[in-house]
Amino acid sequence: MTVRHFLTLLDLSTDELRQLIRRGIELKALQHRGEPHESLRGKVLAMIFEKSSTRTRVSFEAGMAQLGGYAMFLSPRDTQLGRGEPVEDSARVLSRMVDIIMIRTFDHDTVERFSAFSLTPVINALTDMHHPCQLLADMQTFHELRGDIRGRTVAWIGDGNNMCQSYIHAATQYDFQLRIACPSGYEPDGGMVAEAGDRITIVRDPREAARGAHLVVTDVWTSMGQENEQKKRSRTFSPYQVNSAVMKEADPEALFMHCLPAHRGEEVSADVIDGPQSVVWDEAENRLHAQKALLEFLLHESTPGQA
Ligand code: CP
Ligand code: NVA
Numbered sequence: 001m002t003v004r005h006f007l008t009l010l011d012l013s014t015d016e017l018r019q020l021i022r023r024g025i026e027l028k029a030l031q032h033r034g035e036p037h038e039s040l041r042g043k044v045l046a047m048i049f050e051k052s053s054t055r056t057r058v059s060f061e062a063g064m065a066q067l068g069g070y071a072m073f074l075s076p077r078d079t080q081l082g083r084g085e086p087v088e089d090s091a092r093v094l095s096r097m098v099d100i101i102m103i104r105t106f107d108h109d110t111v112e113r114f115s116a117f118s119l120t121p122v123i124n125a126l127t128d129m130h131h132p133c134q135l136l137a138d139m140q141t142f143h144e145l146r147g148d149i150r151g152r153t154v155a156w157i158g159d160g161n162n163m164c165q166s167y168i169h170a171a172t173q174y175d176f177q178l179r180i181a182c183p184s185g186y187e188p189d190g191g192m193v194a195e196a197g198d199r200i201t202i203v204r205d206p207r208e209a210a211r212g213a214h215l216v217v218t219d220v221w222t223s224m225g226q227e228n229e230q231k232k233r234s235r236t237f238s239p240y241q242v243n244s245a246v247m248k249e250a251d252p253e254a255l256f257m258h259c260l261p262a263h264r265g266e267e268v269s270a271d272v273i274d275g276p277q278s279v280v281w282d283e284a285e286n287r288l289h290a291q292k293a294l295l296e297f298l299l300h301e302s303t304p305g306q307a
Contacts, residue, residue, distance in 0.1 A: 009169040023293035038068025091117035121298035136290035155213035160188035181209035243269035
């Protein structure tokens, strides 16, 4: 039995990640041309959401339908997971019934424990530590608009959060330099930074991080689950807004990305997110195509067994 999971970008090889970009682009063309591509006919995806979502839910659900399969939304409010059934037991039960499982939750440990007991592939659709599906879309978007990201420079401005940490993995896997500008005390995980070596630089000044960058990225200052820190975070992060002064430092051809949802006037100014360098709508659309490529890949590479 071989089961491939996708909990972080490190679960796939560099070649496999590049293959996903190629397939994501192909699937996008098929979708845009209205050509049927039902490679997952009869397959069922279970989607466990312990946090809110618009893009992730809709892209996985629409993606499965377009591939000829079915997606099932499960919320802790109306499953036994929310009433304390162990993650390990839920994994054993669900994976005997469905072909692939997607989870959005708080502790990264939950997806690790779930995948350890799952007979079918598990996809991390965001934890407090990582958001690898978003990176598949971001990397496809950069590739489509600017070519290979290898050797380029990316500026991450803001919180050293789950998105930032997936960007650190991306820097290693796709081979680019990542400059992170964050306030003291809001750095990404030190172990991850150390593992990525000299690809990562941490600075305090957003303009310094953006200097000459080919891609400028930010995210909310207060992530899901941190709502009680919102006031303090708004104060601390106020010098970290991506605005035209920051974009001016970047390469003239630089793109702006944000995983969304965005707060105009906080982490990004309206003129930047709604301006010509912003590719946030392409980025959001690519969640659909990149994840369809991921679903096909994991199902193709796995030979689920019996317990
Ligand atoms: N970017 C992203 O994951 O969006 P949702 O929270 O809407 O799924
Ligand atoms: N960092 C954000 C990303 C949302 C898609 C959060 O975890 O809330």
